[in-house]
Amino acid sequence: MQRVIYFIVILLFAISSFAQTESFVTMSHATANFGFIPEMGEFTRKITMKSNITDTLRIGKISTYCDFIRAKFDNNILLPGDSITLEIKLMPQKLAGKIYKVTHIYDESGVRLAKVTVKAAIYKNHNNFEDIFVEPAVMNFSQFGDKGIEKAEFYINNVTDETIPLELMFTNSEYFELDFPVYVEASKKAKGTVKLTDKGKSSEFGESFTFKYINTKSQELLFSVSVKRKVFADNTKGN
Numbered sequence: 001m002q003r004v005i006y007f008i009v010i011l012l013f014a015i016s017s018f019a020q021t022e023s024f025v026t027m028s029h030a031t032a033n034f035g036f037i038p039e040m041g042e043f044t045r046k047i048t049m050k051s052n053i054t055d056t057l058r059i060g061k062i063s064t065y066c067d068f069i070r071a072k073f074d075n076n077i078l079l080p081g082d083s084i085t086l087e088i089k090l091m092p093q094k095l096a097g098k099i100y101k102v103t104h105i106y107d108e109s110g111v112r113l114a115k116v117t118v119k120a121a122i123y124k125n126h127n128n129f130e131d132i133f134v135e136p137a138v139m140n141f142s143q144f145g146d147k148g149i150e151k152a153e154f155y156i157n158n159v160t161d162e163t164i165p166l167e168l169m170f171t172n173s174e175y176f177e178l179d180f181p182v183y184v185e186a187s188k189k190a191k192g193t194v195k196l197t198d199k200g201k202s203s204e205f206g207e208s209f210t211f212k213y214i215n216t217k218s219q220e221l222l223f224s225v226s227v228k229r230k231v232f233a234d235n236t237k238g239n
Helices: 002-022
Strands: 025-027 031-038 043-051 057-063 069-073 083-090 097-107 112-123 132-135 138-140 151-158 164-170 176-179 189-196 205-214 220-229
Touching: 025 112, 031 043, 031 083, 031 205, 043 112, 057 069, 069 097, 083 097, 083 112, 132 220
Parallel strands: 031 112, 031 220, 138 220
Antiparallel strands: 025 043, 043 083, 043 205, 057 097, 069 083, 097 112, 132 151, 151 189, 164 205, 176 189, 205 220
């Protein structure tokens, strides 16, 4: 009987310590759900972490447990009552299937402060979609030498016989401006545009935007489009 009581006390203490650790900070989102994403894209999500305590926190290790997810803060020192931003970057290669990974965030003493779940469903092509698909789902603004594009169109294709409402959920106005449709008619396509900002024109980046749609089964689903830019030097000059 004493052993049982002792075990219960230890268990309650562990639960109490865990709850206290989790209350150090508050995350604006516990999950980064990218929904459907294509292979070979680059996708980002920013999540705010707010301090709930009167002591300064210093970020230590961030464990994503895989090489295609990266995570970093814009500041590794979290002052009392202040907030910092966590950037989650997902870079799937030829890896069709579902992703469910948990990123753990620790302070410099090794105490876990929070965790964020990263979810996505990677697809090879749009042949298996029964409601909508996006073309292109990877928007490449890369510059080769002096040549580059600043604006491009994308199309959301509706392959059903019902109008599908759309809602933009996440985007990044730092690198590009987005003109996004609010619905796509039955058996038609809706056009959107991506236009680089001044910072986007002068930077290399891998970003994304995510929208929600409701299919014919009244299910709410997410779809993410990759927007990326690299600059390749023209090595033929001067030859």
